[in-house]
Amino acid sequence: MSLRIITSAALALVACIAQANGPAPAISYTRDIQPIFTEKCVACHACYDSACQLNLGSGEGAARGASKIPVYNGERSQASQPTRLFYDAFGKTAWQRQGFGSVLDAQGTQAGLMARMLELGHKTPLAPNAKLPDEIVLGLNRENMCPLPGEFEAYAGAHPKEGMPLAVTGLTDQQYQTLQRWLASGAPIDEQGLAPSAQEALQVQQWENLLNQPGARESLVARWLYEHLFLAHIYFEGGEPGHYFQWVRSRTPSGQPIDLINTRRPNDDPGTQVYYRLWPVQGVIVHKTHITYPFSAAKMARIKSLFYSGDWQAVALPGYGPGRRANPFETFEAIPAKARYQFMLDNAEYFVRTFIRGPVCRGQIATDVIRDNFWTLFQDPDHDLYITDARYRGQATPLLAMPGQNDDVGSVLGLWLAYRDKRNEYEALRRDNYADLPAPGWSSLWEGNDNALLSIFRHFDSASVTKGLIGEVPQTMWLFDYPLLERTYYQLAVNFDVFGNVSHQAQTRLYFDLIRNGAEQNFLRLMPADSRDGFLDDWYQNSGKVKLWLDYEAIDNDRPTGLKLDAQDPKRDFANQLLARYGHLNASPDPINRCISAYCSRPGIDPQLRDAEQTLSRLTSRPAAGLKVIEQLPEATLLRIQTRSGKREVYSLLRNRAHSNVAFMLGEAYRYQPGLDTLTIYPGVLSSYPNFIFNVPAEDVPEFVEDMELARDAKRFERIVERWGIRRSHPQFWEYFHDLSQYLHETTPVEEGVLDMNRYENL
Incomplete structure (x- = not known):
């Protein structure tokens, strides 16, 4: 027995030596x-x-x-x-x-x-x-x-x-x-494309069968669904981790290799018979383009219930072209409006992410028209006149067309004025018709699932969307109804061409300004009538008043709200009541930024992290005039806190820049109000583009916060960076950077992707 062991060991050693002296194995x-x-x-x-x-x-x-x-x-x-x-x-x-x-x-x-x-x-x-x-x-x-x-x-x-x-x-x-x-060696590439598992292949077939059914009604629904899901990274219930699929248009039916129809936009004329196909997303998943959407048996049943039940009919299929792109309300008017809106509400976070977060990856064409933090709400379908009143819908639909289809540079001004006037005519129609309805109250707000409350944070040229209400009560809130949500999606996702010219991009930017104003006007109807002008004065300070007079339809400042709100601070009272009424929907409770009594940390967490959160809350809800370190911070900083036991939590430190108004395409720096900047701190990775990372042991958090409070200039802030900062040159930079993705894997694995460091700053 001993001899056999010695002989085996000797043979293994010889083999290792031969391998070490032989040619290196081929690189894959x-x-x-x-x-x-x-x-x-x-x-x-x-x-x-x-x-x-x-x-x-x-x-x-x-x-x-x-x-x-x-x-x-x-x-x-x-x-x-x-x-x-x-x-x-x-x-x-x-x-x-x-x-x-x-x-x-x-x-x-x-x-x-x-x-x-x-x-x-x-x-x-x-x-x-x-x-x-x-x-x-x-x-x-x-x-x-x-x-x-x-x-x-x-x-x-x-x-x-x-x-x-x-x-x-x-x-x-x-x-x-x-x-x-x-x-x-010639850089050989042996890459094999991602292929679905057997279970995924079965589900792919089922979904392709659904979207490729014969019949005018079925074809119209399939086209609408495709245009609303073409950006999605779809994952299947029971599918393989890391496997995602996307909808494409193909010249070939299911069962044959996909022959891609690669039009510039998803609603351009395909020029041939279309088959809707699912193919695997190839390459490394990166967070900034990873906008996920779930497919399951329940989701298929929901879609069948919404779109394929009832006795509605499509007499003929609409064509393609600029007019059809400009007004999807006319293109798909045969599909019941309630089905369309309810489908978008079911996964509202996905739709808002498509036009707020990406996936164009550099979104200043959209983000410079929004404030740095705000909450979004949705109108209940049963209280949306476009859903419930066919007469009103018929009047409104022709007014909902959007610009950007004609990119002639010389026609920008004329096109803009025409679409602005049409949009304002719609706003006047909406204002006057809603004035005849009962005053809006809590029942006007949709509360179907945890997509009902969303928080949006802008980080200069990018932005993030998160379920729940995060941060201090924001300066503005948006209320989407169906016409507003659909127009925003089409203008910024379906119809937007990142490769387009200056005319197309200018028209997109200008119209999104009107969309923001429409969302604000919808929200203002929930506020007391005599407070609405005051809110507008706050949101459109200085040059913004010119924009109010020049481009926006007048608001309804007569009809009362159906809510009972504190007259001294109705918006804050509204927010407090919203949090109390819809606490079961608020996916992101936030005691750090909104302390209840003296408790500023989440319950049930590690005691060291609880103490850390309590201490971090001292940095929130304070304007930069009183917390000077905010002026040194970039838009999205990630704070990694690790306890002695090895547990770690990641927090986003988001700088919310204040502006007198966000109503103009140019000159943002002239409207910037740095003394009013604030800091939001929340557990999680709330940006695809980290600007910096701090790594702080839990026992150092009190000292870190104290130093932040005392850092009134760049020199004092640099001492914080020197002690706890992870600079680009840090020997363990990649370990800390990719730990952010690992954190996503542990907390929300479907959302995991490689983060972007193009905006990582040299602090």
């Missing part, structure tokens, strides 16, 4: 390369805001390469060619015809562009956790040079510290060597 893209890209590259190289359009979330993106043509260009007079990965072209050659150049291929005796960029970054490491040199420009102000292989030497000479990964703790030696070996 799937096994060895994509994990490195996912850990060190995808945080900057994903979606449309990926530098030089280099998307490293998949082998297809790596092979596609880079382009000098920017996706975001608010000044172009002509729309650019769409370059959506896995959509507008497939394969290296096809992408090269669209202007992309390889970053993998060697150029004669020179290594490929990626190899040289990685070499530049590897030989110029950053000083550990030190602030970066000022000459390295980061964030949205960075001008990406996107050098071609022949331009690399000039780039490296001008930017010797800007190799890859850019301005962040780089690759380990092993990762660097693995990538360089792979590149030197």
Whole structure:
């Protein structure tokens, strides 16, 4: 027995020595390369805001390469060619015809562009956790040079510290060597597309059967559903973790390979017979584009009940074209309006996320027309005149058309004025007809599920949506009815073209300003009549009063509300009553920002975290004039607190910037009121784009908060950063950064995705 053991051990040792001295095993893209890209590259190289359009979330993106043509260009007079990965072209050659150049291929005796960029970054490491040199420009102000292989030497000479990964703790030696070996071997890609499991394949077939039923009524419903779910990352009940699917239009029916119809918009003319198909979402899941939607047997039963029951009929199918895009209320008027609205309400968080959070990845065209924090509510379908009154619906529908279909630059002003006047005519119609109804009360608000109450936070050019009412009572609230929710969705999601020209983008921005005003007017009807003008004066200060007079329809300031509210502060009283009445729907109780008596922490949590939350509450609900450190903080900071026992919690520290009004396309800085900025602190990751991370042991929280209270200038704040900050150069930067995604995995696994660090600041 002993001899056999010794012999076996000797043979194993010989085998190990032979393996060590033999040729290195072949590198697999799937096994060895994509994990490195996912850990060190995808945080900057994903979606449309990926530098030089280099998307490293998949082998297809790596092979596609880079382009000098920017996706975001608010000044172009002509729309650019769409370059959506896995959509507008497939394969290296096809992408090269669209202007992309390889970053993998060697150029004669020179290594490929990626190899040289990685070499530049590897030989110029950053000083550990030190602030970066000022000459390295980061964030949205960075001008990406996107050098071609022949331009690399000039780039490296001008930017010797800007190799890859850019301005962040780089690759380990092993990762660097693995990538360089792979590149030197010709960068082979063995990636296999994600395939559904057997159970998922069965559910795919069931859903495709539903949306591809014959008949005019069935086809019209399928088209409406597709246009409302084309952005969704759909996951199945009982499906594989990490498997998501999206709806596409195909020339081929179920059971055959998908032949994609890749129109610019989901409601453009397909030019052929359409089959609605589900295909797996490919590549690494990134949080900023990951807008999830559940499919289950219950969901299918709900859709059948809403759309396929009753005796309504579609006489003929509508066509396509600018008019149909402009007014989906006419296009789909045969479908019962209540079914359409109820479907959107069932998953209201999803729909609000599609136009608030993404997935265009740089949303300032929308976000600069909203305030930094507000709550949204929804009108109950049984109290929505568009649902309940056919006469009113017939009058309103022609007035609900939206601009942006004609992108002639010279016609912007005329188009805008025409659509503004039509919208204001609708607002007058709505005001006068609702005046004949009983005064609105609590029954006017929808309370069907936990999607009924949403909180929105703007982080300059991005925003987040969360179930529940988070933060201090905000300056404004929005109340969506069906015409408003549908128009917002179509204007900012279905009809918006991120590749569009300046005319299209300007019309979108201007009309969203009217949408915001409409949501505010809806909410004001809940306030006492004699308080409404005062609220408008607060929301539209200074230049905003010009906008009130110039572009908005007058509000109803005569008819009373049906609510009994404190005359001194009706909005706060409304919020308090809302929280009390709909506590069962409030998915996000928030004692940190809204302390009840002396209790400012969540019940039932670790005692150290409870004490930490109680202490953190000292930083909330205080304007920057009294808490000067707010002026030093970026929009979205993540605070990681760890107890002695190893438990950790992640909190979002959100800076809410104040403005005299948000009614104009330009000049936001002139309307900024920094002394009124506030800080919201809430457990969870409430932004796809962390601007900074603090890592604070739980026992240090009192000192951290005290230092924040005393940090009245940049020098004092820098001492906080030095002690607890995780700078881009921190040796463990990636460990802390990806722990945010791990936190999502532990708390809301369906929402997990790689976060974006393009906006991570150099504090």
